[in-house]
Amino acid sequence: MDIPRAPAKRPIWKRRKVMIVTASLLLTGIVIAGFNVNPAGMQVDASGVSTSVVQRAPLIVTVQGSGVLRAQDVRLIAAQTEARVERVLVQPGTPVKTGTLLVQLTNPTLNRIADESRWGVEQAQAELNALRTQLDSEQLNQHANVARAEYAAESARLQVEAEADLFKSHIVSKLTYERSQLNLKQLDETLNLERERLTKGQANIRAQIAAREAVVARQRAILQRAQDQVAALSVTAPIDATVEELNLQPGQAVLPGASLVKIANPKELYAEIQIPEAQGKDLAAGQAAQVDIRTAMVQAQVMRVAPTVSNGTVRVDLRLLGGLPQGARPDLSVDGTIEVAHIDNALQVGRPVFSQPDSQANVYRIGRGNVAERVNVEFGTAAVSRIVIKKGLEPGDRIVVSDTTNWRTHDRVKIR
Numbered sequence: 001m002d003i004p005r006a007p008a009k010r011p012i013w014k015r016r017k018v019m020i021v022t023a024s025l026l027l028t029g030i031v032i033a034g035f036n037v038n039p040a041g042m043q044v045d046a047s048g049v050s051t052s053v054v055q056r057a058p059l060i061v062t063v064q065g066s067g068v069l070r071a072q073d074v075r076l077i078a079a080q081t082e083a084r085v086e087r088v089l090v091q092p093g094t095p096v097k098t099g100t101l102l103v104q105l106t107n108p109t110l111n112r113i114a115d116e117s118r119w120g121v122e123q124a125q126a127e128l129n130a131l132r133t134q135l136d137s138e139q140l141n142q143h144a145n146v147a148r149a150e151y152a153a154e155s156a157r158l159q160v161e162a163e164a165d166l167f168k169s170h171i172v173s174k175l176t177y178e179r180s181q182l183n184l185k186q187l188d189e190t191l192n193l194e195r196e197r198l199t200k201g202q203a204n205i206r207a208q209i210a211a212r213e214a215v216v217a218r219q220r221a222i223l224q225r226a227q228d229q230v231a232a233l234s235v236t237a238p239i240d241a242t243v244e245e246l247n248l249q250p251g252q253a254v255l256p257g258a259s260l261v262k263i264a265n266p267k268e269l270y271a272e273i274q275i276p277e278a279q280g281k282d283l284a285a286g287q288a289a290q291v292d293i294r295t296a297m298v299q300a301q302v303m304r305v306a307p308t309v310s311n312g313t314v315r316v317d318l319r320l321l322g323g324l325p326q327g328a329r330p331d332l333s334v335d336g337t338i339e340v341a342h343i344d345n346a347l348q349v350g351r352p353v354f355s356q357p358d359s360q361a362n363v364y365r366i367g368r369g370n371v372a373e374r375v376n377v378e379f380g381t382a383a384v385s386r387i388v389i390k391k392g393l394e395p396g397d398r399i400v401v402s403d404t405t406n407w408r409t410h411d412r413v414k415i416r
Contacts, residue, residue, distance in 0.1 A: 054399070061343070069271055075241065084254070096237040105232075107233060146191070291320060362374050
């Protein structure tokens with residue numbers, strides 16, 4: 001007869017081990033499930049996220065700006081006197097040669113003044129010639145007076161010498177001899193006076209001639225000024241150039257100093273670029289640059305940097321190197337890129353949105369499972385699209401460079 005037996009009980013230590021293993025598996029499953037369900041504070045679509053990898057490489061730091069081409073040799077011709085436009089012979093865009101007549105002005109008053117000035121010069125010159133003739137005559141008379149005085153003195157000297165021997169022989173009385181000596185003395189003094197009068201007369205003649213010549217020179221200057229003003233009524237091109245501005249009509253009145261024509265040499269151009277003031281601190285003359293004139297890229301060099309900021313920008317003038325490409329002309333819109341620094345071995349990354357050079361900011365570094373974690377980074381020198389990393393990232397790190405403004409309340413973000 002079979003007797004049923006009760007099942008044997010498992011040892012208590014085996015039951016505890018099973019419970020521990022079961023609990024561990026359950027906890028692991030919960031953690032894994034938690035990560036799979038919501039690994040971070042928020043989730044974003046990867047299609048809207050731009051990233052960049054930190055690396056070491058040479059970095060060329062450039063700044064960019066927009067501007068226009070300018071002519072180096074620009075001439076603005078202004079009216080010298082009040083006048084009226086008689087003829088306009090060219091229009092903007094016309095190439096002209098040196099001496100080409102651009103505009104003809106008229107002013108009858110200037111012609112009258114020029115004629116009167118010419119007469120004034122002729123009168124002053126005639127008066128100068130008459131004075132020279134008069135003074136020459138006076139000078140001749142004075143020379144004659146000196147000659148007569150010399151002859152009289154010499155005659156008296158001979159008489160005294162002759163009477164000296166006769167006086168010793170008692171043939172001539174003492175009174176007669178002394179009278180002859182006194183006469184010689186008077187004649188010598190007369191000669192000296194006539195000679196002095198001749199010298200002073202010559203100086204006086206030079207002074208009168210100089211004064212009269214100054215009058216003639218003044219009249220000639222007045223005539224020259226009048227002739228220049230008349231000549232300026234014929235407005236001509238001072239250089240080979242192209243007419244840029246000319247807004248005159250026949251019959252129009254112009255005042256002294258009014259702008260008549262603006263011309264420029266189209267073969268000598270430079271680029272005038274406006275750089276944002278935040279990027280202008282490292283600009284200096286001599287730096288290499290490139291100018292995009294739409295049809296070609298032209299090598300250039302920084303020629304001048306404005307010492308002041310105007311409307312939030314710094315003006316930079318770039319000298320174009322080599323020949324000008326076809327289509328280059330004054331006032332053409334261009335873009336300029338200037339190389340301000342070159343770093344041979346820079347720890348760098350694509351420049352995140354809103355990042356600034358030499359500053360600190362939070363960025364999102366992407367780790368395992370495409371989870372982006374917020375880290376603090378210290379930036380250094382920045383180029384247009386790249387920026388140097390001073391602290392906070394290592395080579396190979398991948399960060400988010402697109403706008404993360406909506407993430408700022410989350411330390412970790414899941415990128416799907």
